[in-house]
Amino acid sequence: MQTSIEMRTLAAGTGGYLTIDLGALTDNYRQLFARAGEARIGAVVKADAYGLGAVQVSAPLYTAGCRHFFVALAREAFDLRPHLPADAALYVLNGLPEGCEATCADQGIIPVLNSPRQIARWTETAKTRGQRLPAVVQFDTGMARLGLSPEETRALAASPEIVAPLDVKFIMSHLACADTPDNAANAEQLVHMREISALFPGIPVSFANSGGLFLGSDFLQNLTRPGIALYGGAPNDSGPNPMRPVVGLHVAVIQTRTVPAGTQIGYGGIYTAPHDMRLATISAGYADGLPRSLSPRGAAWCGDIRLPIIGRISMDSLMLDISALPHDLPAGSFVELIGPHQSLDTLAADAGTISYEILTVLGRRFYREYVGLA
Numbered sequence: 001m002q003t004s005i006e007m008r009t010l011a012a013g014t015g016g017y018l019t020i021d022l023g024a025l026t027d028n029y030r031q032l033f034a035r036a037g038e039a040r041i042g043a044v045v046k047a048d049a050y051g052l053g054a055v056q057v058s059a060p061l062y063t064a065g066c067r068h069f070f071v072a073l074a075r076e077a078f079d080l081r082p083h084l085p086a087d088a089a090l091y092v093l094n095g096l097p098e099g100c101e102a103t104c105a106d107q108g109i110i111p112v113l114n115s116p117r118q119i120a121r122w123t124e125t126a127k128t129r130g131q132r133l134p135a136v137v138q139f140d141t142g143m144a145r146l147g148l149s150p151e152e153t154r155a156l157a158a159s160p161e162i163v164a165p166l167d168v169k170f171i172m173s174h175l176a177c178a179d180t181p182d183n184a185a186n187a188e189q190l191v192h193m194r195e196i197s198a199l200f201p202g203i204p205v206s207f208a209n210s211g212g213l214f215l216g217s218d219f220l221q222n223l224t225r226p227g228i229a230l231y232g233g234a235p236n237d238s239g240p241n242p243m244r245p246v247v248g249l250h251v252a253v254i255q256t257r258t259v260p261a262g263t264q265i266g267y268g269g270i271y272t273a274p275h276d277m278r279l280a281t282i283s284a285g286y287a288d289g290l291p292r293s294l295s296p297r298g299a300a301w302c303g304d305i306r307l308p309i310i311g312r313i314s315m316d317s318l319m320l321d322i323s324a325l326p327h328d329l330p331a332g333s334f335v336e337l338i339g340p341h342q343s344l345d346t347l348a349a350d351a352g353t354i355s356y357e358i359l360t361v362l363g364r365r366f367y368r369e370y371v372g373l374a
């Protein structure tokens, strides 16, 4: 990944630079595509593509062959639709909000219908317009989050004419524990999904997220929905991460100092220097998406040297112990927060959270550079 002098210059005045490697993104897409066999890959680009930019991420995925895109909100779909070619399908995972029916129908946006009420409103819209509107119907197979309950599922199966005005492209469900491959809940959800599929014969099934793509061929079904694996996060907790890293983060040093043993460092004075120490203050904090919980476990890197985060993380800055460095770290140099020495998943683990949460809150104040495409 390029971290050129030019990029550092462009980042001047910001707290740091975030690189988003679109070549790694499309490599990840191709790796999942190869893994998916007959199943298609739909890209989940909700929450602005996990904070990486839904428009910027969707274009190379489309070029790589992706034709199915998922967002969470209707509002996200309205914003993204004009940037997608007409033959790209765009789905709204969180359902059909009341009042959005006409706009969804006008723009060819496909709602995931999560309740009998949503089904009723979308069929009503279809009848009024004299159009067979596309839809996905979601069933809850063991997460208790979204989708038809078992009773609602049986009721719909008993009266399939209810969805006759619709063009049901897929039935779908979502795995609760796909990131833990050994979890028995995965196989149980698959059994339920198959039972539901048997009730609606001939309708393709969408089931697997990133983790689900690594649970074996039974889980692939017809359309997969990876998010985090495309963005380089580990799809599960077992073994080395097979995905290429997509995100890099380098933050600027703004001041260094040497403090004597006994000095209290940062807000609340929660950290006391145990010996004479050299410190660097860097220009990113919790307002940039570096959680306060990164202290005291997290670190930045300078070359191969780990620089522990010490004291509380401030809104716009944090302090590093740079005593281990054999050289100075002048203001204007950059340290690595996410990169070859420290993965996104490591940073997330140090903060006591998951890669998803780090990505979706990574700051808008960083200079952003999309790299890796010819």
Ligand SMILES: *Cc1c(COP(=O)(O)O)cnc(C)c1O
Binding pocket: 044, 046, 093, 174, 208, 209, 210, 211, 225, 226, 227, 228, 229
């Ligand atoms: C977010 C989401 C996904 C993508 O999950 P990843 O674990 O990021 O692959 C897929 N399906 C649904 C319903 C989701 O909400």
